[in-house]
Amino acid sequence: MVGITYEDFLDRSYEPTADDLVCRFYVEPAADMDAEAAASRVASESSNGTWAALQVEGSVTDLSATAFDVEPTSVGGDTPGTDRREGYDVGVAYPMALFEPGSMPQVLSCIAGNILGMKAVDRIRLRDCEWPEPLATSFPGPAYGSAVRDRVFDAGDRPITATVPKPKVGLSTDQHVEVGYQAWTGGIDLLKDDENLTDQAFNPFHDRLTESLDARDRAEEETGERKSYLVNVTAPGGEMLDRVDAVAEAGGEYVMVDVVTCGWAAVQQVRERCDRHGLAIHAHRAMHAGFDRLPDHGVSMRVIAQIARLCGVDQIHTGTADLGKLANEDTAGINEWLRSDLYGLADVLPTASGGLHPGLVPELVDRLGTQLCIQAGGGIHGHPDGTHAGAKALRAAVDAAAAGEDIEAAAEREPALATAIEKWGTE
Numbered sequence: 032m033v034g035i036t037y038e039d040f041l042d043r044s045y046e047p048t049a050d051d052l053v054c055r056f057y058v059e060p061a062a063d064m065d066a067e068a069a070a071s072r073v074a075s076e077s078s079n080g081t082w083a084a085l086q087v088e089g090s091v092t093d094l095s096a097t098a099f100d101v102e103p104t105s106v107g108g109d110t111p112g113t114d115r116r117e118g119y120d121v122g123v124a125y126p127m128a129l130f131e132p133g134s135m136p137q138v139l140s141c142i143a144g145n146i147l148g149m150k151a152v153d154r155i156r157l158r159d160c161e162w163p164e165p166l167a168t169s170f171p172g173p174a175y176g177s178a179v180r181d182r183v184f185d186a187g188d189r190p191i192t193a194t195v196p197k198p199k200v201g202l203s204t205d206q207h208v209e210v211g212y213q214a215w216t217g218g219i220d221l222l223k224d225d226e227n228l229t230d231q232a233f234n235p236f237h238d239r240l241t242e243s244l245d246a247r248d249r250a251e252e253e254t255g256e257r258k259s260y261l262v263n264v265t266a267p268g269g270e271m272l273d274r275v276d277a278v279a280e281a282g283g284e285y286v287m288v289d290v291v292t293c294g295w296a297a298v299q300q301v302r303e304r305c306d307r308h309g310l311a312i313h314a315h316r317a318m319h320a321g322f323d324r325l326p327d328h329g330v331s332m333r334v335i336a337q338i339a340r341l342c343g344v345d346q347i348h349t350g351t352a353d354l355g356k357l358a359n360e361d362t363a364g365i366n367e368w369l370r371s372d373l374y375g376l377a378d379v380l381p382t383a384s385g386g387l388h389p390g391l392v393p394e395l396v397d398r399l400g401t402q403l404c405i406q407a408g409g410g411i412h413g414h415p416d417g418t419h420a421g422a423k424a425l426r427a428a429v430d431a432a433a434a435g436e437d438i439e440a441a442a443e444r445e446p447a448l449a450t451a452i453e454k455w456g457t458e
């Protein structure tokens with residue numbers, strides 16, 4: 032008989048192998064627990080241990096994780112709404128054999144599962160992962176990644192641009208399509224559905240899809256530029272796959288999926304189905320803040336972005352480097368990870384969105400560079416002269432930033448940009 036106890040999951044002299052998945056956690060032990068005891072419980076519960084010391088008959092494959100690093104650290108206090116908290120940085124190494132290759136739900140049930148609710152810790156956050164090659168390459172990664180820019184558009188080195196009609200929901204199909212047409216002809220590359228617009232009676236999916244793509248064709252003819260549509264296919268199960276097929280049939284290039292609300296198994300299915308048709312995937316991330324907003328608990332956006340890349344999205348929202356309306360976690364660092372080498376898997380094109388307007392573009396490009404999709408909803412449709420002018424203003428701001436030109440100089444040439452700056456300023 033072999034006894035497996037919590038202590039068996041801690042080894043400070045352990046050196047992770049090249050095939051281990053290494054996870055970095057922020058941990059605050061419960062009041063009655065020291066840091067090492069809490070760390071070993073994290074490794075135990077997320078691999079093959081439980082609260083009781085086990086007596087196991089015969090030999091079992093050793094799939095135990097090892098907590099190998101426990102160092103004091105602190106988080107928070109640097110952004111509004113967060114307190115400075117003291118805890119521990121805990122490194123845990125997981126043997127590759129613990130995982131089912133290519134199954135994101137299974138991986139997450141280990142490393143971001145029960146441990147998030149353990150009484151042994153007051154707070155715990157999965158902050159970062161180092162993915163070993165056999166696990167990373169068991170996933171497809173993006174079909175195109177940032178190469179989608181050149182595949183779909185002829186945008187040179189400038190950021191590509193997107194807009195989401197506002198109000199979010201309520202526009203009829205005709206109204207929605209007209210807003211898209213005005214934005215495309217004003218200079219925007221991508222029309223995007225809002226996350227809570229899918230297939231409602233006031234704007235049914237299939238009508239919106241075909242009519243928007245007709246309008247796209249007209250906008251392409253009028254402008255001589257390539258245009259595309261991020262249509263929201265998010266739906267339960269097989270219906271989502273049917274919508275992917277419909278996009279391909281109608282001549283689309285992209286689908287948009289709300290990746291957290293629909294779940295990673297669904298994203299993996301969509302990736303497979305898109306492959307049949309050569310479609311790219313734009314990932315919206317509504318609900319991510321439920322996991323990543325508080326720096327002392329949950330799962331970081333950095334890890335969510337890693338998961339999305341492995342599952343194979345081509346574009347994902349990663350925030351605005353704090354320039355917009357939403358709280359952001361280290362956008363620049365996440366974008367850098369999305370571009371980093373990962374055993375030959377394609378990169379991901381980040382999308383900056385949420386409260387952006389033309390005047391913020393120079394600072395945004397300064398902080399995040401030009402390998403970007405810049406999305407503005409209110410910052411286009413709220414323009415005093417309407418959507419078309421708002422689109423012209425954003426495009427002029429993006430062209431200027433990409434060319435290293437001053438925004439004020441660009442505003443002298445483009446009155447719509449001057450009006451936008453007058454309304455919203457440049458910060």
Ligand code: CAP
Nearest residue numbers: 195348350357384385386387407408409
């Ligand atoms: C932006 C947006 C996006 C958010 C998502 C919205 O509209 O369409 O859903 O940007 O956040 O509804 O707020 P505005 P994130 O341009 O009008 O703000 O990109 O951080 O995931």
Ligand code: MG
Nearest residue numbers: 195199225226
């Ligand atoms: Mg939205």
